[in-house]
Amino acid sequence: MDASTSPSMPAPLAPHEPYAAEPSRGAPPETRPLVFESWQRCESCGVRPDGSRLPPLRRTSQDLAAYRSTHPLAAVMPLLRELLGSGAADDGHVFAVGDVEGTLLWVEGDTRTVARAERMHFAEGAGWSEGQAGTNAPGTALALGHPVQIVNGEHYNSAAHAWSCAAAPVRDPATGLLLGVVDLTGGSTIATPPALAAVRAAALAAEAELARGLPAPPVLLGPDGRPLSPPDAVATRCGADVGLTALGRDSVLLAHAGRVHRLSPRHSEIVVALALEGRGVPGGRLAVDLSEREVPPSTLRAELTRLRAALGPGLLGSRPYALLRPVRSDFGDVAALLAEGRAEQALDRYRGPLLPRSEAPVVVEHRRALEQQVRGAVLGAGDPRLLRRWVDTAWGADDAVAWRTLAHLLPGGSAQRAAAAARARALDPEILVPPQARRYAAQLQRSPS
Structure with missing residues (x-):
């Protein structure tokens, strides 16, 4: 609100204002x-x-x-x-x-x-x-x-x-x-x-x-008596029998019952939306998740019918729409590793943005959020090895803050430091490296319009 005026009962809209009262x-x-x-x-x-x-x-x-x-x-x-x-x-x-x-x-x-x-x-x-x-x-x-x-x-x-x-x-x-x-x-x-x-x-x-603040997960053992790796432990705890691979690719690979399905871009968005939701989704809500434009119910039903036919019976439920089997996904693995503070392992698993060409609102939001979390973990780790790996990727190559942070962490006078600093200056001559992620978030909020 314009902080200077906020009457308890507002005046009626002026004729030139763009929104009708009714x-x-x-x-x-x-x-x-x-x-x-x-x-x-x-x-x-x-x-x-x-x-x-x-x-x-x-x-x-x-x-x-x-x-x-x-x-x-x-x-x-x-x-x-x-x-x-x-x-x-x-x-x-x-x-x-x-x-x-x-x-x-x-x-x-x-x-x-x-x-x-x-x-x-x-x-x-x-x-x-x-x-x-x-x-x-x-x-x-x-x-x-x-x-x-x-x-x-x-x-x-x-x-x-x-x-x-x-x-x-x-x-x-x-x-x-x-x-x-x-x-x-x-x-x-x-x-x-x-x-x-x-x-x-x-x-x-x-x-x-x-x-x-969540309790640490129990150490789970495999058939050979050895501890399972974190991704395997996640799958075992959830009893997952559907696997989704969606990072860095435009078509999801869905593994189920010994078969791998390569889904169309639209079916990929639907499956990712259902996996992110984690529970049943009404058709109206799913339509909003998939497009900012109105999606006719008949169109959505037709897409889900085709997806059900492609996946076979017993996997896709309706009213509400849901995946009926436990799911493990590569983007879920990355999020779990980040929640545990395992920045290096998360970066190992992060193969690129989630469905990078998708414009579905729910995918765009989670794609941005996951990339911000991975980036924040890499910046916050203070490890030049992780920063080098980040800036060497297609999605981190133009990250001026990461390049400048890398330059600060490399030995003074080294050729690598000079090269990193030059790259940072080329991308943004005036950029400042935020000392910590929290101050960066606060700085965003304070930015002028």
Whole structure:
């Protein structure tokens, strides 16, 4: 929100503003599909778009305090405050954390901006799911299961038209289930790519922190009595009998029952989406995962019918759609190794971006997230061998930060150091090496619009 103005009851839209107050009149052609589909969900839920009904206050302060103390995200609040909270307070923004139902548990930041946000019930204990507050970043991120940015008039409720927000969901690293959402809300600087990158990085950091708190897996022995390697241990623990290879390739290789299927690009996206979800997915949700454009239900059903025929019976379920056998994937192996802090082994297993040419939203999001995690682990390891391996790949060759970090780690006066420094300067003469990943995430959030 423009932090200077936030009346409790907003003025009606001026004629020149691009969004109609009533979605039934139809959204303008330039409206993003993500926003238009969210408006449709809000209309079906009976949300009022005219600002006459603010989100409900669902919890009292006493009830909220007890609930927050036992919520899983309470354990990562110090980390989230370090990554997003201090920057929000300094820059006039609001930093919020909500639960899986969209109830805001923590709302912090600049004192005056927090007070202005409270006028539209963006406050601790208020419900900000789509069904309660209309289209907004925290609620829509929870509805879709991936990071979302909502700018000014994209909000369904006109009470929020002066605000912009960016939010990312946080998942349980053990089960993949949603735990809640982290959000930045404020003015024009929140309507920028760095703000969205900041909440995405904070959510990934929170998931990594939660993963570190999980009990260590048992040491599993193979038939010969020797300990299994980490990838084999993952497969054995899960009882996986479907294997997916999707890193660095445009067509998934699916191994099942002694056969290997090379899937088409579209079927590859479907299988990866189902594997990432880890549980049944309704058709409407799967369509959103696969395309920002509307996918007719008949088209999706036809694709799934062809995929079922290709894979054979007993592997693909419907209503909801799901893979019916335990799955092990190369991208899952990399994520598991990263969660265990095994940067070198993760880099060994990382054969390239996940389905690099895919434009399916769920694939794009996980591709970026996994690459950021691998890159962050390599940068954070402080090992010139790993950095050299990273910059020698097609996806790391133009990483100026990695080249500069490599130059700093190599012996002074060496030809390799000079070459690495020259490469870094050629890519970006002004780039600075962030001393640690957390400060880098904070720097993204603070970047000007």
